[in-house]
Amino acid sequence: MSVLQLSVPPMPYFIVNGFAANEPGFKHPNRRNIGVFDMLLVRSGCLYIAEEDRKYEVSAGDMLILRPDKHHYPTAPCQEETLYYWLHFQTSGEWRVSDPNESETSDDREEKIPDRLRVFIPQTIKFHIPQSFHIPKPAKLFALMDQMIELGARSDSLSRWKQQTLFQNLLERLHESWQSDETASSARCADQAASYLRQHYHENVSAQALGEALNFHPVYIARCMQKQFGCSPFEYLMHYRLEQAKLLLLQTDLPITRIADDVGFNQAAYFTSCFVKYVGATPREYRRRFQ
Numbered sequence: 001m002s003v004l005q006l007s008v009p010p011m012p013y014f015i016v017n018g019f020a021a022n023e024p025g026f027k028h029p030n031r032r033n034i035g036v037f038d039m040l041l042v043r044s045g046c047l048y049i050a051e052e053d054r055k056y057e058v059s060a061g062d063m064l065i066l067r068p069d070k071h072h073y074p075t076a077p078c079q080e081e082t083l084y085y086w087l088h089f090q091t092s093g094e095w096r097v098s099d100p101n102e103s104e105t106s107d108d109r110e111e112k113i114p115d116r117l118r119v120f121i122p123q124t125i126k127f128h129i130p131q132s133f134h135i136p137k138p139a140k141l142f143a144l145m146d147q148m149i150e151l152g153a154r155s156d157s158l159s160r161w162k163q164q165t166l167f168q169n170l171l172e173r174l175h176e177s178w179q180s181d182e183t184a185s186s187a188r189c190a191d192q193a194a195s196y197l198r199q200h201y202h203e204n205v206s207a208q209a210l211g212e213a214l215n216f217h218p219v220y221i222a223r224c225m226q227k228q229f230g231c232s233p234f235e236y237l238m239h240y241r242l243e244q245a246k247l248l249l250l251q252t253d254l255p256i257t258r259i260a261d262d263v264g265f266n267q268a269a270y271f272t273s274c275f276v277k278y279v280g281a282t283p284r285e286y287r288r289r290f291q
Contacts, residue, residue, distance in 0.1 A: 045082025
């Protein structure tokens with residue numbers, strides 16, 4: 001998923017928005033480098049759009065933000081009546097497409113400022129919003145769009161200010177909804193990975209095999225497991241293997257080499273080394289301790 005990272009302040013600012021009702025056969029305009037972000041929020045129907053070489057089908061409840069410096073064009077006409085909101089906004093601050101899980105880096109310019117003067121420097125934050133996202137409960141966002149359109153019919157400064165305020169509210173709700181969905185998706189991925197590792201612990205499980213089984217990138221799986229369980233997939237697998245080994249040591253008379261092989265260790269010496277590291281005793285000492 002592409003995520004837009006905005007450095008604020010300054011805050012992104014609202015320009016104009018509206019509502020469109022298009023008949024079957026309508027195509028989104030073919031435009032290049034329009035200079036503003038174009039947010040689309042579909043109530044019903046579907047828009048078929050591409051940004052450069054990436055294609056989107058924006059259906060009911062979907063939101064898509066087209067970037068200001070890219071080529072946008074239709075990939076197919078609407079198949080049914082399509083109702084959607086559109087909104088243009090821009091920012092005078094820095095922005096880029098980013099990975100929301102990457103660690104934030106400090107600004108080199110701020111590091112050169114004396115400590116006594118840093119108190120006067122505005123503290124920027126990294127605000128993330130998804131470029132494409134399905135909103136589970138879009139009714140409140142639809143209502144905010146309607147309010148901004150209504151205010152746009154007026155010409156006084158207070159109405160314009162209210163539009164800006166509603167726009168900030170819209171971005172906050174998008175961010176919160178996406179974060180909630182990301183947390184749930186991350187937890188599901190971690191649980192699926194843990195289940196797979198428990199089922200295949202006696203096999204030679206690689207990061208690539210885990211990724212292919214779950215249809216996720218191994219780096220994403222590792223990130224999810226670290227967040228959910230506080231350990232990497234390898235650490236989780238190692239811990240589970242050793243727990244199974246402890247049960248076999250206590251409940252059977254199997255040789256150490258056989259137990260090592262049964263729980264996924266190819267070499268008994270490596271098994272013993274790992275067991276000592278995690279348990280604090282050799283497998284033989286552990287078995288004698290509880291006999």
